[in-house]
Amino acid sequence: MTDSIRSKVKKTDQQWQAELTPEQYYICRQKGTERPGSGEYDQFDAPGQYHCVCCGEVLFDSAHKFDAGCGWPSFWQPVSESALNAYRDTSHGMIRTEVTCSGCEAHLGHVFDDGPEPTGLRYCINSVALRFVARSA
Template structure:
């Protein structure tokens, strides 16, 4: 899609996060405290990204997951912005910025996918 098409499709906050690699303020996202069962899809293209079974309360202020729904759903890129070295997470289908992944998570993976609510659409389980 062109930049103009993305601007038309997405809200200003979604555009800022997904297309400009922005970040919503901690503890303000609509899914940070969501405990319902269901699936989290990319707000830009609809691809399934995460499932509620992998969501946990990290205390970071953003929705956190231990693993994507499918290992091919997201891609990781080196991010050296803001004077830090981090691993950015993007949607593998539309390349929308989702957040970052850190090696301090619980469970089997030891990963914490720290994802912006603005980058997600939640589909509750029926």
């Protein structure tokens, strides 16, 4: 985690609404989800890092991305354990683990235990919650 994000980013709903698109606000601040297969990064494959669209925290690296065939970008691990927070989610009649950005608590998606080795995890993340930054040559 970067020094600039060590303390949580706190903003009012009005501030978030002014800074984010309606879709980003719905997903990141109201725990929504994008339609499967509709996200910009679902079938995206380029070297770089994925940052939180709300606060800029680095969350995932392209080296850990894989095609899970689920309709959302999937990663088998975050850039660091401290990049994400995990919470039990019992909404929609399911028991899942929600993941949020540790820098600003933006809803990112969910993590499941059906991913590839070496972790066996699948971080299923909404594209709209991410901002990709290409790796420099």
